[in-house]
Amino acid sequence: MRPPFLPFILCLSLFLATGPARAGLTLNQAEALWRQHSRELKLAAVAVEAAAADQVTAGQRQNPDLALNTLAISPWSGYRSGGWERKKMDTVLRVEQLIERGGKRELRQRSADERLAAARFAAEDLGRLQLLDLRGAYFDLRLSQERLRLAQETAALYRRSVEAGQLRKKAGDIAPVDLARLQIDLARAETELRAAQAERERAQQALAYLIGREAEAGELQAADDWPLPTAAELQGASLDARPDLAAARRRVAAAEAERELARARRTRDVTVGMQYEHNLQNAPTNSYGFGVSVPLFIWHEYEGEIARAEADLNTARLQFEQLQAQVGGEVAVARSALLAARDRLRRIEDGLLADARRVADAAELAYRRGAMGLLDLLDARRTQRQVEVEALNARADYARAWAAWTLQANYQNQNNASGTKP
Template sequence: MRSLLLSLLLFPALAMAQNEAPLSLDQAEKLWQAHSREISLARTAVGGAAADLKTAGQIPNPDVSLNTLSISPWSGYGSGGWKDKKMDTQLRLDQTIERGGKRELRVKGAEARLEAARFDLDDTARQQRGALRYAYYNLRLAQEKLLLAKETAELYGKSSDAGRLRLKAGDIAPIDLSRLQIDKSRADSEARQAQAELEQAQLELAYLIGRDPETLYAADPWPALEEQALTQTPLDQRPDLEAARKRVAAAETDRDLARALKKRNVTLGVQYEHNLQNAPTNSYGIGFSVPLFAWHEYEGEIARAEADYDNARQQFERQQAQATGQVAQARSTLLSAQARYKRLEGGLLADAERVAKAAEFAYSKGAMGLMDLLDARRTLRQIQMEAASARADYAKALSDWQIQAEFRKNK
């Protein structure tokens, strides 16, 4: 606990020295919501699906055609204006009438895909929220590791300085000073590695929240250890499963739409004809046309739609199985992290601190050798690092479990 309290006291000073602004997890989440590229892309997909729905409900546009016939350069065009020329002019308007409920099926499928895109947006937000918390806790852990590494390097530096004085006084052998200097060099190297890990953690968080990485400093303490009820929201409310279910519905509708292609569309037309070949004559006409299934009856399109429907069903079943495994894994990881956290905070860390303190005192009185002192220091530092990792692992496991229950739907 002494080391933890020291870290908490030193964090603000370190942040001010590096011109870093303390950032809480709530503040990070607000910045993430405003700057998340993944959520922005998911919203764009929703907009595209909404446009597809509008397109699906549109009636086919009519076709208009103007044809001029009976043009003969040998017999002449006749005198007078254009309307007096000896030609046959036809103006025609055609409208396709869809049969088999094709338009309704297109709309139904587009609606299902739009709902799937909205659930994808929810699931993206859920997963990215988890990624944000991971990045925040990674930064918090990197900060704590750096402080421990600097504290250790400073301790070995003081010990090395004191060792040189004791060597001059004849209190220690040259080999002991060499051992102190070796451990100091190792501690300095670990401090540089911890600094590099901190910078990497800052970059990861900066990407998610759109801030300058060099100014990022995680100020929130670790989540308090507490017994979790581990109650789980039913899996059928998970947005990724809802999205998969909607895609099954869309694929089923697409299959029905492919089958509906066998229902022939009818094209109705009306025509106005102005004929000046002999006597000026105006006439009107109507007509219709239907496609002939001479070479195929859309067997390929139907088979493809059937395959897509089977694939969508299998994808949904696969995601269901994966979701069940994810929940079980999140539960197991959280329980394991709780047990590890309790073991370290329940006495192991305090015992290591007491042993190291006693070793320092004994060495200062000449009652303990240098190797035993260095071993006690290494053990303490290892336990401190493990305790920091245990806090981070518990925070991440708790976040994972909470994310499993966050099935809020964005409107």
């Protein structure tokens, strides 16, 4: 016999397997899934690992070279049959080590350290941009749900109007042309309903990709309500907290180290060698040797490498200055967009939306009592729908502006709390 609690366990397992999508997905849940499944974040982490590997490589010393040479192998110089101990040959075993001068290894390490820090900041900036995309996709899904709901209500209203119009036409209360107008508006409403369904499906797919839930895209529902505008005054954003600026600053430091490394190539490296020689030409003898070699700067002194490093440094500095100007503009635009979206949303919700609904309700009542014509009723309905769509767009615009600004404010708060600048 089955235990009495087995059905409860099966239902609980089914609920846990379906996840939060069926019950509605909150923004916090979406962000948690994004951090766990984002392919872009994983690629950025791999780039950081590659930069860390370059850092290890930069700190390594040159490996020594081992050479084994056998000389004087000739039948005319005493080469004869028998074991190797009977051969009259000269065998040399040599070990050579390159000694870098001019601080080249330290400069490589410094450049690699800066590149690694830049890669980490770049990964953080990618996460910032992806998080902004995630929040935008979440609010796009919320907007598509609201538009679909509004389209469903509008289509249902016109269906009831057409049904009532058909009855009134049989009774002779309305003309056939008025019924045709209602049917035309019903067809338009059903077309908008299908477009709203397609828009929601696109929004579900976009969000599903970001959170790694492509197989469950059709079940995704945004559960959080729209963020409400507040009267709190916006604080100025700290540009130093932006990870893209921090990454660009580190790239400039890396380019400076690479320029110094290019200049250091004019300092000659020294190759030191030691050898052991076993000679069997006459009487077996063993000897030892020591050698030093340095490069000769006859044809060039690395002028091309130094000029290229200077150009790369100038490019990094210009890119940093360019990014500084762009970030300042982005912060100003984000602040202005948030204020404009907040004012627009308040203006629509506090007055325009309520007025449109009152006018539409009054028109419905007047039409039922025969005090208003059909054209005026349809015009009032269209006006209400346009205002409701505009209200939805205003809520979505404010939500996107709020997401962009709060993300910037979070970086500012993190920077102020740590007391350090990247």
